[in-house]
Amino acid sequence: xxxxxxxxxxxxxxxxxxxxxxxxxxxxxxxxxxxxxxxxxxxxxxxxxxxxxxxxxxxxxxxxxxxxxxxxxxxxxxxxxxxxxxxxxxxxxxxxxxxxxxxxxxxxxxxxxxxxxxxxxxxxxxxxxxxxxxxxxxxxxxxxxxxxxxxxxxxxxxxxxxxxxxxxxxxxxxxxxxxxxxxxxxxxxxxxxxxxxxxxxxxxxxxxxxxxxxxxxxxxxxxxxxxxxxxxxxxxxxxxxxxxxxxxxxxxxxxxxxxxxxxxxxxxxxxxxxxxxxxxxxxxxxxxxxxxxxxxxxxxxxxxxxxxxxxxxxxxxxxxxxxxxxxxxxxxxxxxxxxxxxxxxxxxxxxxxxxxxxxxxxxxxxxxxxxxxx
Ligand code: ATP
Numbered sequence: 001x002x003x004x005x006x007x008x009x010x011x012x013x014x015x016x017x018x019x020x021x022x023x024x025x026x027x028x029x030x031x032x033x034x035x036x037x038x039x040x041x042x043x044x045x046x047x048x049x050x051x052x053x054x055x056x057x058x059x060x061x062x063x064x065x066x067x068x069x070x071x072x073x074x075x076x077x078x079x080x081x082x083x084x085x086x087x088x089x090x091x092x093x094x095x096x097x098x099x100x101x102x103x104x105x106x107x108x109x110x111x112x113x114x115x116x117x118x119x120x121x122x123x124x125x126x127x128x129x130x131x132x133x134x135x136x137x138x139x140x141x142x143x144x145x146x147x148x149x150x151x152x153x154x155x156x157x158x159x160x161x162x163x164x165x166x167x168x169x170x171x172x173x174x175x176x177x178x179x180x181x182x183x184x185x186x187x188x189x190x191x192x193x194x195x196x197x198x199x200x201x202x203x204x205x206x207x208x209x210x211x212x213x214x215x216x217x218x219x220x221x222x223x224x225x226x227x228x229x230x231x232x233x234x235x236x237x238x239x240x241x242x243x244x245x246x247x248x249x250x251x252x253x254x255x256x257x258x259x260x261x262x263x264x265x266x267x268x269x270x271x272x273x274x275x276x277x278x279x280x281x282x283x284x285x286x287x288x289x290x291x292x293x294x295x296x297x298x299x300x301x302x303x304x305x306x307x308x309x310x311x312x313x314x315x316x317x318x319x320x321x322x323x324x325x326x327x328x329x330x331x332x333x334x335x336x337x338x339x340x341x342x343x344x345x346x347x348x349x350x351x352x353x354x355x356x357x358x359x360x361x362x363x364x365x366x367x368x369x370x371x372x373x374x
Contacts, residue, residue: 005067006032007053007150007182012062014048014206022048024206025062030150032067033180035173036211037197039187041229045206046186050152053184054083066149082143086155090127090138097123100141113145116175133164140172144179151176151183158187169196190230194218202226224356227276227349233305233323235276239353242266242273251275256310256320260288260345267350267359274356276349279305282324286342294337295321304332308339 007030014023023045030036038046051057053064055076063072071079090099096119100110114120117137127135136156143151157165157172173196176183187193193200194214202209202217202225210222221227227235240253242262249266252259253275267273280303282290292308299305304326311320324341326332333339350359 005149005182006030006034007184008063008065009049009053010063010065012049012052012064013060014045014052014057015060022206023052023059026203026206026208028201028208028211030182030184032182033177035176035183035185035196035198037185037187037193037200038203039190039193039200039229040203040209041188043205044203046188046203047154048206049203050083050154050184050186053150054081054152055079056083080146080149081152082146082148082150083152084139084143084154084156086158088136088139088156090135090142092127095124095126096130096138099127099138100145102142104145109145109147113141116178117141118171132160133168136160136168140175144175144181148181151179151181153183153185155186155188158189172196191232194230202229204229220358221276221349222358224274224276224351227351231278232300232303233279233325235278235349236322237274237276237351238320238322239272239274242270244270255318256322257291258288258310262288262345262348265345265348269350269352269359272353273359274351274353276351277343277347279323279325281344281347282326282341283344284327284342286344288343288345288348289340290322290324290343291338291340292320292322294333294335294339295319296335297326297332304328306333306339308341 009026009028012023012026015021026049038049040046052059055074063070066079091102094102100114104110114123117140119134119137119141122130122134157168160168185196197214199211199213200217201211204225210217210226217226218230224237228237238253238256238258240251240258242249242251249262250259251262290308290310292310294306295309296307297304305323306326308322308324309319310322311318351357352359
């Protein structure tokens with residue numbers, strides 16, 4: 001099959017009637033052959049972006065290019081873009097073959113696509129005679145048989161159960177790589193985004209927050225929103241004050257009982273900052289210590305998390321909850337047990353308290369600093 005050209009989106013905005021700004025000046029490139037996952041909470045503008053690329057809605061501002069052509073304003077049927085929705089409708093009066101061939105001339109192509117999707121043995125069945133996963137494969141097949149210039153998938157697997165979804169996701173990734181067409185896959189599931197994307201684009205309230213590889217998004221989130229959105233429990237973010245007295249930096253958050261010496265791992269900015277760390281970066285010993293009471297325990301099977309109430313240090317009355325991952329094979333604490341844990345200082349993230357934007361610490365690359373290890 002031919003390799004599709006890329007998608008280029010420049011300054012794309014969409015304001016719906018009234019003043020709903022569904023998309024706000026989005027710039028995004030998807031290379032030929034790339035699988036980009038577009039992720040964000042409900043209402044962040046994901047479907048709107050796909051509909052604009054497909055030509056189903058007109059942008060308020062901005063341009064869209066597919067390969068060498070500017071397709072802004074071009075009607076949908078002349079864009080050669082395939083869009084697959086979660087609740088797709090197959091033609092119930094047509095067999096699988098009929099669904100794949102609908103509007104096509106290239107029957108050889110149909111056989112090839114059916115083979116790729118592992119549905120060759122289902123070609124003579126009707127949609128009502130297929131499982132949900134098989135129907136989803138037929139819908140994908142119907143989209144790719146046209147050899148579109150771009151493949152747009154809007155939560156295509158979300159109606160399926162978890163094992164089927166995992167299996168199809170892997171197949172989809174391989175299929176997309178084999179076909180080499182630029183693909184945007186929409187999901188609101190951060191774990192799915194990390195598992196599937198060559199790159200991830202994160203949307204919130206119509207604004208692009210970050211684009212990057214799964215590793216960049218998880219390990220170097222561009223702002224507080226991305227930090228808290230990704231990870232099974234998100235990132236903890238504590239507001240406090242960074243000061244350098246006599247040159248050595250200390251981070252203090254009095255409502256959480258925190259006073260951490262941060263030699264070598266502090267950002268250059270001082271003042272009100274957000275300190276972020278992931279639940280899995282809790283370790284038994286470290287100069288960055290947290291003390292609290294166990295407020296809840298949650299097991300996800302492979303990992304157990306505890307919420308620690310770290311208030312009450314300085315006569316605080318409101319709860320300050322921090323999520324930590326408990327070390328495996330240790331006896332689980334009970335509710336209200338006191339617990340002291342350390343946070344790996346080399347795994348701290350820093351954000352500006354006012355803007356939420358990432359600040360880089362002085363210690364790059366982020367390797368373990370032996371002097372900071374207890
Ligand atoms: P979900 O994950 O829930 O599908 P989404 O990220 O796909 O959400 P969109 O469907 O793109 O979000 O909606 C973005 C914003 O635009 C929302 O505030 C929504 O209410 C609004 N919106 C979408 N379509 C229209 C429309 N036709 N008219 C007015 N407002 C709309």
